Every structure is written in structure tokens, then in C-alpha cells.
Amino acid sequence: MTCACTIVPKSVLERLAVDRRFPARARQAAANSARVSDELRLLRTQALSLTRTTHAAGARLLTLAAAPELLVYDCRHTQSLPGRLVAKPKTARDSTVKRAWTATGAVATFYRQVFRRNSIDGAGMTLASSVHYGVDFNNAMWNGSQMVYGDGDGRIFLDFTRGIDVIGHELTHGVTQHTLQLDYSGDAGGLNESLSDCFGAMFQQWQSGQDVHAASWLIGAQIMGPAAKAKGYTCLRNMSDPADVRCLAPQPTRYGDITPGTDPHYSSGPPNLAFCRACKSAGGRSWETVGPVWYAAMTTGGPQPQLTMPQFAARTRQAARQLYGARSAIVAAVDDGWTSVGL
Amino acid sequence: MDRLDIERLGGLAGIGLPGSRIRSQGTLDLARLAPADRAAVYALFSSPPAGTAPQPDAFRYRLTRHTPAGATTIEVAEQHLPAAVCASVRDVLA
Numbered sequence: 116m117t118c119a120c121t122i123v124p125k126s127v128l129e130r131l132a133v134d135r136r137f138p139a140r141a142r143q144a145a146a147n148s149a150r151v152s153d154e155l156r157l158l159r160t161q162a163l164s165l166t167r168t169t170h171a172a173g174a175r176l177l178t179l180a181a182a183p184e185l186l187v188y189d190c191r192h193t194q195s196l197p198g199r200l201v202a203k204p205k206t207a208r209d210s211t212v213k214r215a216w217t218a219t220g221a222v223a224t225f226y227r228q229v230f231r232r233n234s235i236d237g238a239g240m241t242l243a244s245s246v247h248y249g250v251d252f253n254n255a256m257w258n259g260s261q262m263v264y265g266d267g268d269g270r271i272f273l274d275f276t277r278g279i280d281v282i283g284h285e286l287t288h289g290v291t292q293h294t295l296q297l298d299y300s301g302d303a304g305g306l307n308e309s310l311s312d313c314f315g316a317m318f319q320q321w322q323s324g325q326d327v328h329a330a331s332w333l334i335g336a337q338i339m340g341p342a343a344k345a346k347g348y349t350c351l352r353n354m355s356d357p358a359d360v361r362c363l364a365p366q367p368t369r370y371g372d373i374t375p376g377t378d379p380h381y382s383s384g385p386p387n388l389a390f391c392r393a394c395k396s397a398g399g400r401s402w403e404t405v406g407p408v409w410y411a412a413m414t415t416g417g418p419q420p421q422l423t424m425p426q427f428a429a430r431t432r433q434a435a436r437q438l439y440g441a442r443s444a445i446v447a448a449v450d451d452g453w454t455s456v457g458l
Numbered sequence: 459m460d461r462l463d464i465e466r467l468g469g470l471a472g473i474g475l476p477g478s479r480i481r482s483q484g485t486l487d488l489a490r491l492a493p494a495d496r497a498a499v500y501a502l503f504s505s506p507p508a509g510t511a512p513q514p515d516a517f518r519y520r521l522t523r524h525t526p527a528g529a530t531t532i533e534v535a536e537q538h539l540p541a542a543v544c545a546s547v548r549d550v551l552a
Binding site: 163194218250254255256257258259268272275281282285288298299300304307308311335342343346348351352362363364365366376377379380381414 | 464467468469470471472473475476477478479480510512513514515516517541545551552
């Protein structure tokens with residue numbers, strides 16, 4: 116039996132539906148699934164396509180709301196999305212629901228107050244989060260239209276909603292989808308992941324009122340479970356030292372060390388380090404110095420699905436000059452950051 | 459008897475990437491899978507799904523099917539796999 120969200124190609128389902136080697140019940144289930152499989156499989160592709168078409172047409176989105184509505188769904192340990200709507204997430208007794216609601220609202224406030232952005236799409240898009248996804252599910256993701264959080268297995272990972280940087284990371288995938296529209300492979304994929312780490316870390320620092328030197332620059336520190344901690348692992352990634360042996364997934368530190376075809380979570384190391392070093396070099400608070408530069412590079416100039424890392428670096432250098440003036444310390448900091456990773 | 463080796467890759471935690479300290483692997487005897495799931499797995503090998511854009515932070519699965527004729531490996535996104543196959547892997551720390 117496939118899970119409810121499994122999207123088996125329609126041709127396969129149709130083949131199963133008429134294959135008499137399988138019980139009648141299985142054939143019927145396959146036939147039923149075939150009826151909706153195309154629509155399910157295309158949901159995410161359509162979401163991306165809609166975003167791209169809207170931008171290509173030059174259409175400006177009408178504002179849905181002054182601030183986004185926040186919805187939380189409970190998957191009840193199934194993989195059926197979005198799950199069951201939670202009536203009053205703000206006051207829910209379920210701490211996971213409450214955390215998802217609270218942190219999502221905080222990320223929305225962060226984008227609104229710091230970058231004057233109204234939700235993911237800039238037009239008040241409703242923010243939907245599904246929690247308790249699957250059983251012991253060790254992941255969180257953005258599926259093209261909403262956030263999805265697993266509970267973790269309690270051993271290697273804790274509940275993924277415990278990481279406010281994780282929530283900032285996932286929501287930023289949505290912002291990227293509505294701005295640069297980066298692909299999820301090659302340089303663009305690494306940038307896609309890096310932007311989510313940069314803004315996730317920045318959000319965490321903003322919420323804690325931390326300056327760049329007080330910040331840990333660790334991604335996922337709050338979701339590390341007892342078994343991972345017992346082995347000395349402190350985080351998923353360390354933006355200030357991507358090769359850190361205490362990371363569960365160490366990364367390269369130089370652009371030239373990225374080999375073609377590697378996963379975006381690996382290739383995001385150099386741009387993460389460039390951002391962190393630029394922030395440290397500039398000093399102060401990341402969201403007041405280098406953050407606006409990265410945001411400008413992300414949101415101005417239109418979609419660039421296949422943007423390369425050298426091109427993004429050039430964008431940030433240009434944005435820094437425009438925002439702060441050619442001789443500013445921020446321009447020098449951004450340049451130092453990229454130069455240190457070979458860009 | 460056909461055997462399926464499964465390796466889960468990627469996700470927010472970058473499971474199974476170069477240098478990663480976490481691996482997620484499993485093995486299944488295909489004969490023990492439910493008929494519909496088994497058929498779905500065989501269909502993946504005969505016509506791997508193409509087309510849909512990868513989902514940020516979603517898992518990918520590397521599947522190796524061992525038959526008397528040899529081994530074949532494919533890589534597919536999580537949404538294409540039967541839940542029983544996804545559930546067959548176990549995360550292990552290095």
C-alpha cells in the first residue's frame with residue numbers, strides 16, 4: 116500500500132489496475148489513485164509554474180492581507196498533507212503545534228519589519244504548516260506551497276519545530292520560489308540552500324538580539340537528539356566553519372571544491388561561509404548590515420532559475436555598492452567574504 | 459530471489475552526502491513486499507519517473523535491485539516510492 120502522498124506515475128497505476136496477478140482490491144485502489152494521480156503529481160509543478168508565469172507576465176500580485184494568516188495542520192503521524200486543521204494553534208496544548216504557529220509568525224514579522232516583505236510572496240500569502248508528519252520522520256521541508264515538519268526519531272533528531280532556524284530556513288525556500296526562483300541543482304541549488312541557511316540564521320539572531328560575534332552560526336543545533344550529542348555532533352551545519360567535524364554534514368569551504376552533481380546541502384558551504392565572513396567583517400547585527408545586501412540580491416533583478424554562484428556574488432557586490440556607497444565598509448566586507456571562498 | 463538495497467539521501471540534514479556522519483540504509487526481500495508495492499518498485503525500474511522538479515529538503519532514494527541477471531541502480535524522489543520502502547531504512551550515526 117502506498118502512502119497517501121505517494122505520487123506513482125499514472126501509467127504505472129493504470130497498469131496495476133488491469134493486472135490480474137493482483138487482488139481485486141489492489142486493482143481497484145490503483146484505478147482510484149490513477150484518477151487523481153496526475154493532479155497530485157502536478158500540484159507542485161503547477162505552483163512553480165504559476166509563480167514563474169505571474170512574474171514573466173509582469174503581473175503584480177494584489178495584496179491578500181496586511182499580514183499573513185497562519186494555519187497549522189496536524190498530520191497525526193500520517194503522510195497525508197496537509198492533515199487536519201488545528202482550530203486554535205495559538206493556544207493549543209500540543210507544544211509542536213504551538214511552536215510551529217509562534218515561530219512561523221515570528222518569521223513573518225522578521226521579513227515584514229526588517230525587509231518590508233509581506234509574507235513569502237510579498238502579498239500576504241497565507242502560511243500553512245503541517246506538523247507530526249509521518250512516524251519518527253527525520254526531516255522538514257518546503258513542498259512548493261507549505262511547510263512540513265517531522266517529529267524526529269527522538270534519538271538522532273528531536274522535533275524539527277524546535278529549531279527556529281529550521282522554520283526560518285523552510286519559509287525562506289518559499290521566498291526564494293517567489294523571487295529568484297532558483298532551481299534545485301547545480302550552483303543554483305547550492306544558492307537555494309544557502310539563502311535558506313543565511314536567512315534562517317539571521318532570523319534566529321534577530322529574535323535573540325545577537326550581534327554577529329555572539330551568534331553561533333550553527334544550523335539545526337536545537338534539533339540535535341541525545342544520540343547525536345553523545346557522539347559530539349552539535350549541529351547540521353556550521354556557517355562559520357562548514358568543514359567542522361562536529362557537524363552532521365560537513366561541507367566544502369571553497370567554491371573550487373564543489374564537484375558537479377553534488378547535493379545542494381553540500382554545495383551551500385562556500386556561499387554560507389562567504390555570508391558569515393562578510394557579516395563578521397562588517398560587525399554589528401547581520402540583519403542591519405550584510406542581510407539587506409543579500410535580500411536585495413535575492414529580490415531585485417527578477418527570476419534567475421540557473422543563477423551561478425559567481426553571478427550571485429557579483430549581484431551582492433553591486434547591491435552593496437548601491438545600498439552603502441562604493442567606499443563603504445560593507446562593500447569591503449562583502450568582497451572579503453566572497454574572495455575568501457574563491458569567488 | 460530479488461533483493462532491494464535502499465539508501466536515503468539528502469533532506470535538511472544532508473543524509474548520506476560526502477563527509478556526512480549520518481547514513482540511512484536498508485534492505486528488502488522484494489518477495490516479502492505487498493503485491494502492489496512490489497509491482498510499483500518493478501515499475502520504477504522499468505520506467506523511472508521523470509520530470510517533476512526536486513522539492514527543497516525532500517529525501518531522494520538510491521535503489522539497487524539485485525537479480526540473478528545482475529544489479530541495477532536508480533535514484534528517485536520520495537514521493538514516487540511506496541511507504542513500505544521508505545520505512546525500511548534506518549538512520550545510523552558514524
